[in-house]
Amino acid sequence: MLADLPRLFAANTPDDSILVSRRRLAELLEEKEKQERELREAREEIRRLREERARSREKHSALRAALDRLRTSLSVLGTDAKTAASVGVPSSRVFFRQSPPPDTKRRPTGGQPGHPGTTRPRPTPNAPPRILDLKECPKCAHDLGAPADSWQRPVTDLPAPGLEIFDLVVLRYKCPGCGARVHAPIPEAYRGEFGPRLKAFVAELRVLGMPFEKIAELLRMRHDLEVSVASLIAMEEGVAESLDTTYRELGEELRDAKRTPHAEGDETGMPVGGRMEWLWVGTSPTLTVYQIQEGRGGDEAATMWAGYRGKLTHDGLDAYNSVREAGHQMDLVHANRWLQKVEASHGIRPRGLLKKEEPTYLRAGRPPEEFLRFAAGVRARLRKEVRWTERYPKASGAARARRYRRAVRSMGRFLTRAWRDPDAVRIADELGQRLETLFTFVRDPGTSWNSNEAEREVRVVVVHRKISGGRRTEQGARVLERLLTVWRTCAKREHRFWEIVSGRLGALPQPGLGPPSARPAS
Secondary structure (H helix, E strand, O other), rough: HHHHHHHHOOOOOOOOOOOOOHHHHHHHHHHHHHHHHHHHHHHHHHHHHHHHHHHHHHHHHHHHHHHHHHOOOOOHOOOOOHHHHOOOOOOOOOOOOOOOOOOHOOOOOOOOOOOOOOOOOOOOOOOOOOOOOEEEEEEEEEEOOOOOOOOOOOOOOOOOOOOOOOOOOEEEOOOOOOEEEEEEEOOOOEEEOOOOOHHHHHHHHHHOOOOOOHHHHHHHHHHHOOHHHHHHHHHHHHHHOOOHHHHHHHHHHHOOOOOOOEEEEEEEEEEOEEEEEEEEEEEEOOOOOEEEEOOOOHHHHHHHOOOOEEEEEEEOHHHHOOOOOOOOEEEEHHHHHHHHHHHHHEEEOOOOOOOOOOEOOOOOOOOOOOHHHHHHHHHHHHHHHHHHHHOOOOOHHHHHHHHHHHHHHHHHHOOOOOOOOOOOOOHHHHHHOHHHHHOHHHHOOOOOOOHHHHHHHHHHHHHHHHOOOOOOOHHHHHHHHHHHHHHHHHOOOOOOOHHHHHHHHHHOOOOOOOOOOOOOOO
C-alpha cells in the first residue's frame, strides 16, 4: 500500500487518470448526489414558479377584463346622484360616493318651492273609539272627577287576524224535460277548499316576490292556517286562469293606436325551465303588458307589437324594425350611454344629456380631443330639441314638422363629417342608421324622447327575477306574465289589485290559459 502512495501524487499517469482514495471518492459521490438533488429541486421550483406566473397572468387578465366591464357598466356611469338620475340609474346604485355638500349649499328639508303638498289624507273612523281616562292626579294623587275637555285623533290599525269559514251549498235540480240532474257552474273563486279573498291575497304576495314557502309560513303564523306549497301553486294558477280574458284585453288595448297612441317598449332576460328566454314589456301612462317569448329577435318584436300603428319609443334594438306600421322614437338616454361608455373607458366622468358641462378627468392621460368634440356636438343637438319641445309644448303641427326636418338635417351633416376617432366613427354610423328615429318626439306631440317608464316596468321584473331566479315551467311563465300585467296596470289606474282579482275570481271560468286547476290539497 505504501508503494502506491507515489502514484497518488504523480502529476501525470500513463492513462491521464487521477487516483483518489476510497474515502475521497465516497465524498465526491455524495457531493454529486447532493448537487443532483439540489438541481432537481431547483428545476421543480422553476417549474412551479412558471405555473404560478402563468396563473397570475390569467388572473390578471381576468381582473383587468372585469375592471373594464365595471368602468363601462351602468353602475359606474352613475358617478354621482345627478348623473345617475339623468341616465336612469337608481341612486342606490351610485358607484362612487361623494362627500356631502357644505351646510350652506344643502337643500332644505321638507317640501320644495313649486311642488304641491303631499299630506296624508285624514282617515274616517269606522270602529268604536278607544278612550284613555285618568282617575287620580299623577302628581298629588287627588281625585280628578269629571274631565275638563278632551282632544282626539284617528289611529289606523289592522283588524285582529281571523278566518271566515263557511259551507258552499250547490243547489242541484232535476230537469223535467230531459230528466238530467244539473247545477250552477262553479267559478274559480270556489274551486277547492279556499275562497276568493285568500286566493287574491296569495296572488298579491306572489307579485310582490314572496316565495311560496314564506307565504305558507305567514299564513301559519298570522292565521293559524296550514296550507301546503302545492295548494299555493294551484291558487296562483287559478288566479291566472281567471285573469286570462283581462290579459288579452289589455294586450289588445296596448296595440290599439286609438286607445294607446304613444307607448314605450323594452325587454330583459327571464330564465324559464333552465334556459334563458326574454320578457318583453309594453307600457303607456294607463297600462303595462308583459309577454315572455323565446328570443329577442324581430319575430318576437312583431308578435309583441302586432298591428300597432302608434308611436313607439324603445332603445334602438334592431328587432323593433319588424314593427313596420309604427312610428319609432329611439331612446335618447341610450344614445347618450354610448357616449358615456367611451368617456368612462378614457377616464372621463360620464356626463348627462340635458346639462351642459365640461369634461372632468379622473386619471392622467391624453384626452381624446376629437371624440370629445363629437360627443359635445351630438349632445348639443339632442339637448336643443328636448328643450324646444319643453318650451313650446303647444306648438303647431307645421312648426313641429319644420323643426323636425331642420333637426334631422343638422344631425345628418354632423354625423357625416370625416371623423377619424374609431369610437366617433362607430357611434356616428349607429346614429346615422337611426337618424329618422332620433327626433320623432319633435314632430309628434306626446311621444316620449326616453323610455324611462319602460325601464321602470322592467325593473319590477328584474327584482322578481333576482328573488325567484325565474320560472321552472312554461306554465309558470304564462302565470307570471298575467299576474304582473294586471298588477302593474292596477297600479297605474289606481285600482286595488286585491279587489280586481277577487272580482275576476267570482266570474265564470274562461278558456285560454289552460285546464282548470286541480283541487288543492291542504
